[in-house]
Amino acid sequence: MSGDGSEAPPPIQTSIATTNGPARRLVGDYVLPGGGDGRVIEGGAVDIDDAGRVVGVGTEAMLGQAPPTVSRLGGLLMPGLVNSHAHTPMTLVRSAGDGMPLQRWLQEGVWPREAKMTAEDAWWGMTLGSAEMLCAGVTTSCEMYLFEEAIVDAVVSSGARVVMTPGVISALLKDGEVDDRIAEITDFYHRRHDPEGRIHVGFAPHSVYDLTPDQCGEIARQAQAVNALFHIHLEETSTERQLVLDRYGKTATRLLAEVGAFDGPAIAAHGVWLDEGDRQLLADVGAAVAHCPQSNCKLGSGIAPVVDLLAAGVTVGLGTDGPASNDNLDLWEEVTLAPLLARGVGLDPAVMDAATALDLATRSAAKAIGLDDVGVLRGGAWADVIRIDLDQPAFTPGIDLVTNLVFAGSSRFVTDVWVAGCPVVVDRRPVGVDVSQAMAEVSSRGRRLADR
Ligand SMILES: [Zn+2]
Numbered sequence: 001m002s003g004d005g006s007e008a009p010p011p012i013q014t015s016i017a018t019t020n021g022p023a024r025r026l027v028g029d030y031v032l033p034g035g036g037d038g039r040v041i042e043g044g045a046v047d048i049d050d051a052g053r054v055v056g057v058g059t060e061a062m063l064g065q066a067p068p069t070v071s072r073l074g075g076l077l078m079p080g081l082v083n084s085h086a087h088t089p090m091t092l093v094r095s096a097g098d099g100m101p102l103q104r105w106l107q108e109g110v111w112p113r114e115a116k117m118t119a120e121d122a123w124w125g126m127t128l129g130s131a132e133m134l135c136a137g138v139t140t141s142c143e144m145y146l147f148e149e150a151i152v153d154a155v156v157s158s159g160a161r162v163v164m165t166p167g168v169i170s171a172l173l174k175d176g177e178v179d180d181r182i183a184e185i186t187d188f189y190h191r192r193h194d195p196e197g198r199i200h201v202g203f204a205p206h207s208v209y210d211l212t213p214d215q216c217g218e219i220a221r222q223a224q225a226v227n228a229l230f231h232i233h234l235e236e237t238s239t240e241r242q243l244v245l246d247r248y249g250k251t252a253t254r255l256l257a258e259v260g261a262f263d264g265p266a267i268a269a270h271g272v273w274l275d276e277g278d279r280q281l282l283a284d285v286g287a288a289v290a291h292c293p294q295s296n297c298k299l300g301s302g303i304a305p306v307v308d309l310l311a312a313g314v315t316v317g318l319g320t321d322g323p324a325s326n327d328n329l330d331l332w333e334e335v336t337l338a339p340l341l342a343r344g345v346g347l348d349p350a351v352m353d354a355a356t357a358l359d360l361a362t363r364s365a366a367k368a369i370g371l372d373d374v375g376v377l378r379g380g381a382w383a384d385v386i387r388i389d390l391d392q393p394a395f396t397p398g399i400d401l402v403t404n405l406v407f408a409g410s411s412r413f414v415t416d417v418w419v420a421g422c423p424v425v426v427d428r429r430p431v432g433v434d435v436s437q438a439m440a441e442v443s444s445r446g447r448r449l450a451d452r
Helices: 088-093 102-114 119-135 148-158 175-193 213-225 239-249 252-258 276-285 293-298 307-311 331-346 355-362 363-368 400-407 433-449
Strands: 022-027 046-047 053-058 069-070 076-079 080-085 138-145 163-168 199-201 230-236 266-270 289-292 316-318 385-388 415-421 421-424
Touching: 022 088, 046 076, 076 421, 080 266, 080 331, 080 363, 088 102, 088 119, 088 138, 088 148, 088 433, 102 239, 102 433, 119 138, 119 148, 119 415, 119 421, 119 433, 138 148, 138 230, 148 175, 148 199, 163 175, 175 199, 213 230, 213 252, 230 239, 230 355, 239 252, 252 276, 266 316, 266 355, 289 307, 293 331, 307 316, 307 331, 307 363, 316 331, 316 355, 316 363, 331 355, 331 400, 355 363, 355 400
Parallel strands: 022 069, 080 138, 138 163, 163 199, 230 266, 266 289, 289 316
Antiparallel strands: 022 046, 046 053, 076 385, 385 415, 415 421
């Protein structure tokens, strides 16, 4: 059988960007290198150096002499998924406020519980969520939350990769404390930003309706001074859009552009209510959008115009959002839902093909959060690899593997996961997290937060 439905695709020769030779080879029945074209290499393998980077992808014959360690795994090897917008410690408040629209959901469902949260709670919430993501094949997440120290500590233990963007929420701060919080995040950046150690740091003002445009601009300047990611909620609900229009006479996108918020790497979460002018502006300034279709549906916020965003040239990544508006961290559900919604709303089965949907959860999502060496298996990229068990009814007869992955696939077929070449999930069990203990902790801590 041919992996992508075409006649045996030619193997891909990748450039070798690292100087180290291969230390380890992972061999699958198929390798999907990623990169948006949906190509699958039959009999493919991935060579990894001892620094955890990919040094070659292709058939074993193409890759040449085997390195010292060869793991014959079978199945499909592909890049780990990238969750471009999450608040993962919200595992502690999973499913809070169901049935409420965004503002009530925040003010009545979520914030009263989060107000009682400690750093230790957040560490456990992140630990459990990180294990949940890794087991689903999500190797990188872009986090917007408080308790940034505890979150990156939890990720160091779980073995995942994170872009941690500490939040600035004026509704939770007293007058004058916003500047202190910005200084705190700058200090955090200098102490913890460590790409080689799987930790990236950015800045995350909550939204234009929570902060002022000038405050957002100041946060952007601090981010741009160190070339860090600027991460903000944008146009999630029609209520929020109208509130900003009434207050300033301009859209939030226009206001952010005017204060220079998009002059460096930037990602805006949701973008449900972006109009044509907003979309073109984001494309022109090179700002990305995190598309969170499941969260937007659950909170009744609407369906983002993702096909129009892509047509305008905006970089889009998929995101789960937090576990109180989803309510899990399984990005495969977004991979399926995004094209289903786009086609259903657009009355067109030809929009958002399967390869594009997969790209929005891998390479494009990585690009959206400022990473160019994640989300694709090619020479020089980090060896963040997942193995999918293809010996399943969902992949039978397996004539069109990429379409099967998107519309019949699921996180439950992910068996093994590597981050920077290190095994972090082996035979469906996370290596760095005791899941039973983490569940017990999050269960008792979550109940304490829920007590009135
Ligand atoms: Zn969010």
